[in-house]
Amino acid sequence: MNTITKYSVSSMLIHWTMALIILSMLFLGLSMVQSLAVWQVEAIQLHKSFGVLALILVAIRLINKVLYKSPALPQSVHKAQALAAHLTQLGLYASMILVPISGWLMQSADERSVSFFGIFTLPDLVSKNIETYAFFREAHGLIAYAFLLFIFMHVSAALYHGLIKQDGVLGSMLPGKYK
């Protein structure tokens, strides 16, 4: 039986770092495409570098998930709720992987280099093609919107557990003795 009540310190660190990066990236991405001002050029470079960081972190997160067990949901959680939680988690992981990869594919299809804070440049994944570019540009935006929806569901559920049920689910991802 799984008796773990808290996530590991490494899981908490990765979770909160990624939450901060992803939320900033979603809002930076959305504001970037609304403007043609000079800051947009700088913003796109930052967006790409942090996007690559998010991709590296999701790889580390998956390894960490295999190494450290996650706490089980409390018995009081209904089967339908547990299924919804698992499906949301699946959507979150799929988005964490597909959003940065579609961004990388989009930039590759237009031969726009993807640099990681000027330290190294990623190789192009596909050859230059305007239709491929348009496809991945559309996909990047659409999956990002789905990502926002999954995040909304995830945060709502976490707050419901933490503020109303007080069953330890929210506290399992927080340091200290919070419920």
Ligand code: HEM
């Ligand atoms: C966690 C990672 C990422 C998130 C959450 C994210 C999110 C977004 C969002 C919400 C938009 C606006 C989409 C729209 O409304 O059409 C956007 C645009 C963009 N993203 Fe990302 N992105 C991520 C990673 C990346 C990566 C890794 C790259 C490239 C290597 C990239 C390149 C771009 C570019 C170039 C645009 C502007 C598209 C255009 O209008 O030309 N993104 N991103």
